[in-house]
Amino acid sequence: MSFIQTARRTAAGLALSAGMLAGLGSAFAADTKPGPDSNKQFFPIASYRVGPYASAGAQIWAAMIDYLRYVNEVEGGINGVKIVWQECETEWTADKGIECYERHKHGLNGAPVAIYLPNGAPAAYALTDRAAQDKIPLITLAYGRTEATDGRVFPYIFPVILTFYSEASALVNYIAEREGGLDKLKGKKIATVYHDSAYGRETLEPLALLAKTYGFENIQIPVADPGNEQSSQWRQVREAKPDWVFLRTWGVSTPVAIKTAARFGFPVDRIIGDVWASSEEDVLPAGDAAKGYLALTPYPAGATFDIHQRLKKAIIDTGKSDLRDVSKFGSVYYNSGLTDALVFVEAVRIAQKKFGNRPVTGEEAQWALEHFKLDDARLKEAGFLGLVQNLELTPADHEGGGAVRVQQWDGKEWKLVSDWVQADRKLLRPLIDAKSAAYAKEKGITPRDLSGQ
Amino acid sequence: MTHVSQTLSSSAPLAPLTLPARRPRLALPALLLLAFVAVPLVGNDYWLGAILVPFLILSLAGLGLNLLTGYAGQTSLGSGGFMAVGAFATFGFVVHGGLPLPVAVFLAGLVTAGAGLLFGLPSDRIKGFYLMVSSLAAQFFFEWLFQKFPWFYNYGSSGTIALPRFEIFGLNAGSALGRYYVTLAVVAVLTWIAANLVRSQTGRSFMAIRDMDTAAAVIGIPVYRTKVLAFAVSSFYLGIAGALWAFVYLGSASVQSFGISRSFQVLFIIIIGGMGSISGNFIGAAFISLLPLAIDYTAQYFFAGHVDAGLLQNTQKAIFGVLIIWFLIKEPDGLARLFRNLGERLSNWPLRF
Numbered sequence: 001m002s003f004i005q006t007a008r009r010t011a012a013g014l015a016l017s018a019g020m021l022a023g024l025g026s027a028f029a030a031d032t033k034p035g036p037d038s039n040k041q042f043f044p045i046a047s048y049r050v051g052p053y054a055s056a057g058a059q060i061w062a063a064m065i066d067y068l069r070y071v072n073e074v075e076g077g078i079n080g081v082k083i084v085w086q087e088c089e090t091e092w093t094a095d096k097g098i099e100c101y102e103r104h105k106h107g108l109n110g111a112p113v114a115i116y117l118p119n120g121a122p123a124a125y126a127l128t129d130r131a132a133q134d135k136i137p138l139i140t141l142a143y144g145r146t147e148a149t150d151g152r153v154f155p156y157i158f159p160v161i162l163t164f165y166s167e168a169s170a171l172v173n174y175i176a177e178r179e180g181g182l183d184k185l186k187g188k189k190i191a192t193v194y195h196d197s198a199y200g201r202e203t204l205e206p207l208a209l210l211a212k213t214y215g216f217e218n219i220q221i222p223v224a225d226p227g228n229e230q231s232s233q234w235r236q237v238r239e240a241k242p243d244w245v246f247l248r249t250w251g252v253s254t255p256v257a258i259k260t261a262a263r264f265g266f267p268v269d270r271i272i273g274d275v276w277a278s279s280e281e282d283v284l285p286a287g288d289a290a291k292g293y294l295a296l297t298p299y300p301a302g303a304t305f306d307i308h309q310r311l312k313k314a315i316i317d318t319g320k321s322d323l324r325d326v327s328k329f330g331s332v333y334y335n336s337g338l339t340d341a342l343v344f345v346e347a348v349r350i351a352q353k354k355f356g357n358r359p360v361t362g363e364e365a366q367w368a369l370e371h372f373k374l375d376d377a378r379l380k381e382a383g384f385l386g387l388v389q390n391l392e393l394t395p396a397d398h399e400g401g402g403a404v405r406v407q408q409w410d411g412k413e414w415k416l417v418s419d420w421v422q423a424d425r426k427l428l429r430p431l432i433d434a435k436s437a438a439y440a441k442e443k444g445i446t447p448r449d450l451s452g453q
Numbered sequence: 454m455t456h457v458s459q460t461l462s463s464s465a466p467l468a469p470l471t472l473p474a475r476r477p478r479l480a481l482p483a484l485l486l487l488a489f490v491a492v493p494l495v496g497n498d499y500w501l502g503a504i505l506v507p508f509l510i511l512s513l514a515g516l517g518l519n520l521l522t523g524y525a526g527q528t529s530l531g532s533g534g535f536m537a538v539g540a541f542a543t544f545g546f547v548v549h550g551g552l553p554l555p556v557a558v559f560l561a562g563l564v565t566a567g568a569g570l571l572f573g574l575p576s577d578r579i580k581g582f583y584l585m586v587s588s589l590a591a592q593f594f595f596e597w598l599f600q601k602f603p604w605f606y607n608y609g610s611s612g613t614i615a616l617p618r619f620e621i622f623g624l625n626a627g628s629a630l631g632r633y634y635v636t637l638a639v640v641a642v643l644t645w646i647a648a649n650l651v652r653s654q655t656g657r658s659f660m661a662i663r664d665m666d667t668a669a670a671v672i673g674i675p676v677y678r679t680k681v682l683a684f685a686v687s688s689f690y691l692g693i694a695g696a697l698w699a700f701v702y703l704g705s706a707s708v709q710s711f712g713i714s715r716s717f718q719v720l721f722i723i724i725i726g727g728m729g730s731i732s733g734n735f736i737g738a739a740f741i742s743l744l745p746l747a748i749d750y751t752a753q754y755f756f757a758g759h760v761d762a763g764l765l766q767n768t769q770k771a772i773f774g775v776l777i778i779w780f781l782i783k784e785p786d787g788l789a790r791l792f793r794n795l796g797e798r799l800s801n802w803p804l805r806f
Contacts, residue, residue, distance in 0.1 A: 049763040050770055058763055086757070089749065089766050094703050094710055095507060099746070102503035122710065125613045126703045133627070145611050197600065198612025198707070225600075324761060435610060442548070442607070443617050 035110025041078065041348055041359040042111035043068060043085040043341075044104035046119045048092045052251070056281060056333045060119070061087065062322040063337025066315045067307075069322075071345055074314050078348045079357040084111050090123055097123025098130070105134055114351070114365035115139055115344050121199070124157075132156045136362035137369055141340055142167075142275045142298055146202060149399045150436035151370060152447035158369050158398045160343055161391065162298040164202040165432060166402035166423035167274055168246075171296060172210045174272070174406055174421045175244050186215035191242035193233055193257060195250045196222035199276070203248060206428050213427065217242075227253025234264040245271045255285035262289035272296060272406070279332040283409045291411040296404040296421070299339045299387060301414035303330025307338065307383030332414070339388055346374060346382070370395040389420050395450050399425070488637055493630055502629030508742045509636045510697045515722035515734035516647055517690025522720075523728035524651055525683035526663025527576055528584055531591030533715035535688045536695025538565040538595055540706050541605050543696040544614040548607050554621060554700075562692040568595075569688020573681045592716055599708045606707075615705035632701050639697065643690060648731050650686070659683055660729070691719075725777060727787025736788045740780075745773055 045064060048057045068083045077083060086108055088100035097118055107113055116136050118124040124144045131138045132155065139158045140148070146165045148157040162170075175190065176182045192207060194200035204220060211218035219240050221233050227249060234257075237245060245266065249257050254277040261271060269292035273282065278295030286293075303312075308330055315321050316329055328334055351360040351368035360368070372393040379385040393400035402423040407414040440447055493501065518532050542564040546557035572591040579587050599605045606614050619627045626635050650656050658679045661669035670676045699706035718741060726737020748769045756765055784791040 047762070049766040054763065061762070086753075087762055089769075094706065095698075098703060099503045099507075102499045106499075121611075122613075122707065125611055125615070125705045125707070128615070129627075129704050147610065198610065201612075202610055322762075324763070439609075442609075443615070 035107075037084055037108065038110035038112075039359065040082045040084045040111040042104070042108040042113050043083050043344060044100070044108075044113060044116060045085055045087045046090045046097060046100045046104075046117060046123065047087045048090050048120065049087075050089065051091045053092050056279065057092075057119075059323070059328050059331055059333035060337035060340070062324075062328075063334040064341045065322040066311055066320075067338050067341040067345075069320060070311055070314050073320075074310070078345055079352050081348070081352070081357065081359055083345075084108055090120060092120045092122070094122035094126040098126055101127055101130065105136060112359050112361050114348050114360050114362060115369070116362075117141075117340060117344075128154075128157065134362065135366065137366040139340070139343060139369075141336070141343070143199070145439075147432055147435035147439055149397060149432055150447075151395045151398045152450060153436040153440045153445055154398065155395075155448060156366060158393070160369075160372075160393065160399060161339070161389065161401040162275065162404065163399055163402070163432075164199075164274075165206045165428045166399065166425055167296065167404065168203040168206040169210060169423035169425070169428055170402065170404045170421045171246055171272060171274075172207075172214065172216075173424065174296065174404075174418060176214075177418070177421065179243075182214055187217070188244070189217040189219060189240060189242040190244050190246060191219040191221060191237055191240055192246040192248060193221045193223060193230075193237065194248040195227060195253055196224050197250075199250060200248050203246075205431055207246075209428065209431060223249060223253055223257070225253075226251065228256050230256055230260045231264075233257075234260045234266065237261070237266055238264045243270065247271050247273045247277050249273075250276045254282040255290070258283065258286040258293055259289045262286075268292045269294060269408070275404075278407070280414070281333075288411065290409050293409045294406055294417070295409070295414075296406050297332060298389065298401065298404050299332065299335045300405045300407050300416055301330060301332045301335060302387075302416065305383065305387045306380070306385065307387065310383055335387060338384075342382060342384055342388060343372075343391075346378070347372060369393060369398070372400060395448070485641065488641075489634075493633065496633075498629040501633040504743065504746065506629075506632050506636050506702050507698075508738055509640045510694050510702055511719070511722060511742055512735045512738040513640050513643060513697065514691055514694035514719045515726060515738050516644060516731065517687045517694060518719050519723045519726075519728065519730070519734055520647060520650070520659070520690065521683050521687035523723055523730065523733075524656060524663060525659040525680060525687075526666075527573070527680055527683055528581065529588040529591075529684075529687070530585050530713070530716045530720065531572060531588040531595075532691050532719040533711040533713060534592040534595035535565050535569055535691035536698060536715060537599055537708055537711035538568050538688075539692030539695030540699035540711065541599050541614060542692065543700065544607070544616070545605065547616055554616070554619075558693060558696045561696050562689045565692025565695070566685040566689040569691070570681055570685040573684025576680045576684065577677045589713075592713055596708045596712065611707070613705045613707040614699065616700050619700065619704075636697055636701055639693065643693065644731065647690070651731070655679070655682070663729075721777070723787075725780065725788060727789030730787065730789040732792075733787050733789030736792065740788060744776065745769065748772055 045061055047061045048054060065085065068085055071078060072082050088103055090097040090100050097120060101116060105113060113136055116131065117139050118127050121143050124138060124140045127138060137156050137158055139160055141160055142162045144159050146163040148154040148159050149163055176185055179185060179188065192203065207218050219242055221236050223230055223233055247257055254273065258268060261268060268289060271293055273293065273295035275297055278297040283290035283293055316326060323329060347365050347368045348360055350372060351364045355364050370393060372391060374391040376385060376390060379388060389401045389403045391400040402425045403420040405416055405420055406418040408417045514532060514536060518529065521527050521529055539561045542561035543557045546552045546560050547554060572588060575587050576584055600612065606612055621635060626632060658674045661674055662676055662679055666676050695711060699710065703710060722734060722737035722741050725740050727733025752765055752769055780788060
C-alpha cells in the first residue's frame with residue numbers, strides 16, 4: 001500500500017542521493033591524480049553569493065571572471081597557459097570556507113592551484129595553518145592579520161597592497177597633504193570612529209604611534225556592532241570638534257555614521273572613510289548626506305582606466321560578462337576583483353619566468369609572490385595604470401605597496417581627488433615586527449632566516 | 454487470585470511468559486567498525502577532514518541540545534554561546550594555564566557546564582518559548598564577552614583563537630586522519646555516556662519533567678534540580694563540541710563561528726533528526742551538513758556555467774528549505790522516526806500485517 005510505496009520511494013531517493021554524493025564527491029575531490037586539464041592553471045573562487053554580503057560579492061566575482069576570460073580569449077592565456085576557474089560558496093563563514101579550500105586544493109581536473117584567495121577574514125584565519133602545510137599561498141587583499149606582512153613568520157600569507165597599519169599611516173599623510181605638510185599636524189585633532197571588532201581595533205596602535213610622532217590629538221570612538229544607532233558617538237565627535245574624522249566602520253554602520261554626522265552638523269567632506277567604507281553601497285543609502293564624503297582605497301572606482309576600455313570591448317559589449325547589472329562595471333568592488341585577478345595573473349607570469357611557461361604549483365607561486373614586482377611599465381602594459389599601485393614584495397615584506405588614493409562622492413559617483421598617497425611603512429614596521437614575533441612565540445614558530453637571500 | 458493465575462499459565466494459549474530472545478544486535482558494532490576502520494580506509498583528506506569531522510562535531514552539539522530539549526523538555530537557543538564558552542575556555546586553559554589539550558578540553562566542558570547551570574536557573578520560573586527567549590541572553594552575552602575583553606583571545610590582533618600546536622599527549626594529530634580519529638573517539642565515548650544517561654534514573658527524570666513537570670513533582674522528582682542538571686549536562690556536551698569545532702575542525706575560531714546562526718543550526722539538527730532520540734542527532738547533522746553539499750555538487754555538475762551563479766546558489770538554499778519542509782510534513786517526529794518506521798516495514802517486507 002501507500003506505506004510500502006512511501007518506504008520504497010524514500011529508500012530509492014536516499015540511495016540515489018547517497019550515490020550521487022559519493023560518485024560526484026570522488027569526481028571532484030579526488031583529483032590529486034593528473035587529469036585532462038593538466039596544461040591549464042586553476043583559479044578557485046571562494047565566493048559568497050548568498051548572505052548579507054552577496055551584493056558586494058557578485059561584483060567581485062564578476063570582475064575576476066571577466067578579467068580571466070579576457071586573459072584567456074584576448075591574450076591567449078598567461079604565456080599560452082589557459083586559466084580555468086570554479087566557484088565554491090562560502091557564505092563568508094569559516095566552516096564553509098574550509099570545505100571549499102579542501103575541495104579545491106588538489107586542483108581541478110589536473111589543473112593545479114597556484115594561489116588561493118579565502119575572500120573573507122574568518123576563512124583566512126582558519127586557513128593560516130592548513131595553507132602553510134599544503135604549501136599554497138593565500139592572498140588577503142586589504143584584510144586579515146597585519147603581522148602576516150612579516151614573511152619570516154608567515155611564509156604563505158600575502159596581505160598584498162595594503163594592511164590596516166599602512167591605511168592609518170596613509171590617512172595621516174593625506175591629511176598632512178591637505179593641511180600643508182606633516183609639521184602642520186601638530187595640535188590638530190583626528191578622531192577615529194571605529195567598528196568595535198578586531199578589524200576596527202587594528203588601527204589603535206599605529207594611530208597612537210603616529211599621534212606621538214606628529215603631535216596631533218588622537219581621539220578614538222568605538223561603535224558596537226552592528227552600529228545602526230550612533231547618536232552618542234557623534235555627539236562625542238561634536239563635543240571634541242576634531243579637524244578630521246577617520247571612519248573605520250563596516251556594513252550598515254557606514255551609511256548610519258554619515259547620516260548621523262549630518263544630523264549633528266559635522267561637515268561630511270571632513271570625514272574620510274577607510275577601505276571597507278569606500279564603496280558605492282556604503283554611500284548610496286545615506287542619500288544626499290553623503291555628498292562630499294571622502295574615502296581612501298587601494299582600488300579606486302571608475303570605468304575609465306585602460307583595462308576597462310579593453311574589457312568593455314572584449315567582454316562587456318559582447319555579452320560575455322558575468323556581471324548581471326552592467327551599470328556596476330567600474331564600481332569599487334568590481335575594481336577590487338580586477339585587482340585580485342591581476343595579482344594572481346602576474347604572480348603566475350613571474351613564476352613562469354623562473355620555472356617555465358606551464359601551470360605553476362603553490363610552492364612556485366609562493367616564490368613568485370616573494371619576488372613580485374609590478375612597475376609602471378608593466379601596469380601600463382596590463383592596462384591597470386592608475387588603478388593599481390606599484391608593488392614590490394620581498395621574502396620579508398609580503399605587503400609591497402601601502403598606498404591609497406582618495407576619492408570623493410559627488411552624489412552620483414566617485415571622483416578621484418588625490419594621486420597615490422604612500423604610507424610611512426618604515427615607521428610602523430617595528431610595531432609589526434613585535435606583533436609577528438609575539439605570534440611566532442605563541443605558536444612556537446621559528447622565523448625563517450632570510451639572511452642568505 | 455493465585456489459583457486463577459495458575460490455571461491461566463498452565464492451559465490458556467496466551468503469549469509466552471518469557472520474552473522472545475532478541476535478535477543479536479549487530480547494527481552498533483557494524484557501525485563502529487565502519488566508522489573506525491572502513492571509512493578511514495576509503496576516505497580521502499577531503500572527506501575525512503572537511504566533511505566527516507564537522508558532521509561528527511555537529512552531531513555531538515545536537516546530542517547536547519537534545520539532552521536538554523528532547524529529553525528534559527527545556528528549550529534553548531543558547532547552543533552557539535555555550536559552544537563558544539567551550540572553545541574559549543579550552544584556549545584559556547592551554548594558553549594561560551599551560552595544560553595539555555585533552556585536560557583543557559575536559560575542564561572547558563566543566564566550565565561550560567557551570568555556565569549552563571547559571572543560565573538554567575531561570576528555568577524554575579520560565580517555561581517553553583519564554584525560556585527559549587531567555588536563553589538567547591546566554592547567546593548574546595557570550596558573543597559580547599568574548600569580543601569585548603581581549604584577555605579571552607590573548608590580545609591577538611585578529612580577535613581569533615588558535616592553538617599553538619594541535620597535539621594529543623605529545624602526538625601531532627594535525628592530519629585529516631588524526632583529526633577524524635580524535636573527533637570520532639570523543640563523539641563515540643560521549644554518545645555512549647549519553648545513551649546510558651537517558652536510560653538511567655536521571656534520564657527518566659528528565660523525560661518525566663518533559664512530559665509533565667507537575668506530575669513529576671508529585672511522584673517525588675526534584676524538578677528544579679533536575680532541570681538545572683539537564684542544563685549543565687547539555688552545556689558540557691556543547692562545550693566539548695565547541696572546543697572540537699574551534700580546534701579540530703576550523704583550527705582557529707572567533708565569536709562569529711558561534712553566532713546565533715550556529716544555535717539555530719543545532720536546533721534544526723535535533724528538530725529534523727528527532728527530539729528525544731540519540732541516533733536522530735546523527736541523522737539530523739547528516740541532513741544539515743551533507744545534503745547541501747550533495748545539492749551543491751549536483752547543481753555544479755549539471756548547471757555550472759549555464760545558469761547565473763548567484764541564482765544557482767540561492768536556488769540551492771530554496772531546495773534545501775523545501776526538503777526540510779517536506780521531511781517534516783512526512784514525519785513530524787523527525788528523520789530518526791522515519792528511519793525506524795522504514796526499518797520495521799522493511800523487516801516484514803514483502804509480507805505485511
